[in-house]
Amino acid sequence: MLGLLILGLIAAVVVFFVGSKSKDAQPSAASEAAGTSTVTLTQQPSTTKVTRTEVETEVDEASVDPCSQDVIEAQTWNFERFAVNDCQNGWMVGGTPQTDAIGLYQWNGEKWQRYEADGETFTGFDCYDFKSLRDQGAPEVILEQVGECKTRSFPIHLTPEQPSCDGRNVLIVESVIVHPGEDADKEIAQALGRHSGAKFTSPGQCSSLRAEAEGGKVYPVYYDFGRDASAMCQRKAEIGGNGRTLNNSADFSDPCE
Incomplete structure (x- = not known):
């Protein structure tokens, strides 16, 4: 009987300690759960970091200098070689050096785009509406390098020369042939634009100048060397052309041959 009582007491003690152990374990599990929640919350700074990176990228894009050599070289130009004449405040003048392929460009925030001309001068070159360009913020230094569209006229400096047919030496660098219906003013002006400082005279001004060819009138574009045949021939050796004396x-x- 006594043995049974002792066994009962031992069983009660064991049950008591096991129950206490289970209760003590519950807070630990809760703590572990709470610990998992804390780990999830620590991921929030990662999201904040991504947002900050995106802002920095936007700032970097906004700080790009369109006129920098790297940006310009990254463009896809339809030229064998592209040179910048001037570049300021989102406006640029550039193209292939020593050719007519020089144009006006505007930065659109991502790349350079050719600015379409508003018209054409009587010499055949692109021209622009300066008021519109100024309204868009184009700098004056850029405007100085492009042509302004104006009323078409025949400038006084294009009035034909009337040289004497006295045997003077001239180097004809171009003969402008104008056919019926063609714009003589434009053709002659373009030729003079290709030969800085040259003059032109009327067809057949002297009998040593052709008046007509290929069904059109011939306007000779020339440099006048007066009596200095040597200087004329030297110039011919440098730039080509046809030496001639103005005579009747x-x-x-x-004279150079």
Whole structure:
């Protein structure tokens, strides 16, 4: 009997300690759960970091200098070689050097785009509406490098020369042939634009100058060397052309040959 009582007491003690152990374990599990929640919350700074990176990227894009060499070289130009004449405040003048392929460009925030001309001058070059360009913020230094569209006229400096047919030496660098219906003003002006400082005269001004060819009138574009045949021939050796004396003997010979 006594043995049974002792066994009962031992069983009660064991049950008591096991129950206490289970209760003590519950807070630990709760703590572990709470610990998992804390780990999830620590991921929030990662989201904040991503947002900050995106802002920095936007700032970097906004700080790009369109006129920098790297940006310009990254463009896809339809030229064998592209050179910048001037670049300021989102406006640029550039193209292939020593050609007519020089144009006006505007930065659109991502790349350079060709600014379409508003018209054409009587010499055949692109021209622009300066008021519109100024309204868009184009700098004056840029405007100085492009042509302004104006009323078409025949400038006084294009009035034909009337040289004497006295045997003077001239180097003809271009003969402008104008056919019926063609714009003589434009053709002559373009030729003069290709030969800085040259003059032109009327067809057949002297008998040593052709008046007509290929069904059109011939306007000679020339440099006048007066009596200095040596200087004329030296210039011919440098730039080409046809040497001629202005005479009324229908002498078309070249003094340099």
